[in-house]
Every structure is written in structure tokens, then in C-alpha cells.
Amino acid sequence: AQSVSQHNHHVILSEAASLELGCNYSYGGTVNLFWYVQYPGQHLQLLLKYFSGDPLVKGIKGFEAEFIKSKFSFNLRKPSVQWSDTAEYFCAVNPGKGSYIPTFGRGTSLIVHP
Amino acid sequence: KAGVTQTPRYLIKTRGQQVTLSCSPISGHRSVSWYQQTPGQGLQFLFEYFSETQRNKGNFPGRFSGRQFSNSRSEMNVSTLELGDSALYLCASSLAGGQGYEQYFGPGTRLTVT
Numbered sequence: 001a002q003s004v005s006q007h008n009h010h011v012i013l014s015e016a017a018s019l020e021l022g023c024n025y026s027y028g029g030t031v032n033l034f035w036y037v038q039y040p041g042q043h044l045q046l047l048l049k050y051f052s053g054d055p056l057v058k059g060i061k062g063f064e065a066e067f068i069k070s071k072f073s074f075n076l077r078k079p080s081v082q083w084s085d086t087a088e089y090f091c092a093v094n095p096g097k098g099s100y101i102p103t104f105g106r107g108t109s110l111i112v113h114p
Numbered sequence: 115k116a117g118v119t120q121t122p123r124y125l126i127k128t129r130g131q132q133v134t135l136s137c138s139p140i141s142g143h144r145s146v147s148w149y150q151q152t153p154g155q156g157l158q159f160l161f162e163y164f165s166e167t168q169r170n171k172g173n174f175p176g177r178f179s180g181r182q183f184s185n186s187r188s189e190m191n192v193s194t195l196e197l198g199d200s201a202l203y204l205c206a207s208s209l210a211g212g213q214g215y216e217q218y219f220g221p222g223t224r225l226t227v228t
Contacts (some may be wrong), residue, residue: 043117043218043219043220043221044204044206045218046216046217046220090157098167100162100170101171101172102159103159105156106150106156107157109223
């Protein structure tokens with residue numbers, strides 16, 4: 001069975017700091033990878049996704065993630081965070097073929113101080 | 115376009131009872147997925163319905179069931195409630211579900227079992 005590990009449970013940064021949230025998964029086959037974000041009081045929403053092609057994917061609000069197949073990783077990055085990036089971030093993986101049964105990480109709570 | 119709606123938003127039940135939660139997907143979306151979110155286990159996939167058929171299923175006991183109607187609205191039922199069923203239940207809809215389609219999440223139903 002696949003699993004997803006998010007190493008940082010809580011991250012606190014000041015505005016303009018750089019962000020990198022770790023995500024590792026365990027699954028031997030082809031995968032589709034996602035990052036979701038949940039802003040305070042809002043619904044969970046898709047930040048970015050990787051299905052195939054360029055391993056560096058760009059999402060909304062200046063976020064990007066890099067898929068490193070050899071490391072089973074899909075880390076989320078942003079060069080300069082803003083107070084409005086305060087949110088819960090979830091990494092998710094789904095087998096690239098066959099049944100659609102996504103597995104989510106436990107989430108990382110990001111607080112950005114102005 | 116209206117988003118995914120879930121009713122009720124909050125629910126309190128006692129052990130042994132059963133509960134039915136409802137989800138109305140975005141207009142035109144034919145796939146509805148259900149998730150359970152708890153502090154201990156994170157976000158876990160329950161099942162996905164597409165065109166009134168359960169297409170995928172997560173690793174939950176048979177007490178958890180669902181159905182989808184011809185208008186794509188979906189209901190989830192939990193029978194013989196246990197304290198551990200206390201959670202936020204999220205519904206997500208997508209155009210066709212499966213690998214290539216973005217999911218849109220609803221606000222969730224907060225179920226408390228006493």
C-alpha cells in the first residue's frame with residue numbers, strides 16, 4: 001500500500017522567507033502527485049499537480065514543486081512567502097494507473113508572520 | 115458556478131445510531147469522492163462514485179456505505195456509529211474522476227459521536 005510522509009508538521013516563517021515543505025511517498029509504480037492547500041476557514045483546494053513530463057511543476061500563487069523520482073519526493077517550494085500563505089498544506093499521491101485511491105499526508109501547518 | 119455543498123455542516127449522534135450525510139457536486143460533475151479527516155489519521159479516502167456506481171473504495175469497514183443519484187448528488191451512510199467515527203467528512207467532485215481531473219472539495223460535515 002502506498003504511503004505519504006510530510007516531514008514538517010508545523011512551520012513558522014517571517015514574510016519574504018523562502019519555503020520548502022518536504023513530501024516523500026512510498027509506491028513502486030507510476031504515480032500522480034498533488035499538493036493541496038487549505039486556507040483558514042476555506043475549503044481544501046488544489047495548489048499544483050504532477051502527472052508526467054517536466055518534473056518541475058508550477059502552481060497557483062507562485063508555488064512550485066519538484067518531482068525527484070529517485071528520491072520518491074515531491075517537495076513544495078516558494079521563494080518568498082507572504083502572510084496570506086498561512087494555511088495547511090497537504091501532499092497526496094495516487095497510482096498513475098488503475099484504481100483511483102489517493103493517499104494524503106498528514107499535512108503541514110504553515111504560519112507566516114508579517 | 116456554485117461550489118460543492120454538504121449538508122448538514124454539523125451533526126451530533128450517539129454510539130450505535132446511524133447517520134446519512136449529503137453532498138451536492140458542482141453542476142456538470144459526475145464523480146463524487148468521500149474522505150474522512152481526523153487529527154490522528156489525517157485525510158483518508160473512503161470511496162468514489164461515478165454515474166451512480168461505486169468505482170473505487172478505500173480501506174474502511176462495511177459500516178461505511180454510499181450511493182449516488184442520477185443527478186450526481188451523493189449520500190454517505192455510516193451505520194452502528196462508534197466513537198472513532200467522529201471526524202470531518204469531506205466530499206469532493208470532479209468532471210469525470212479518475213487520474214486526470216481536478217477535485218473540488220466541499221466544506222465538510224463535522225460528525226461528533228458521543
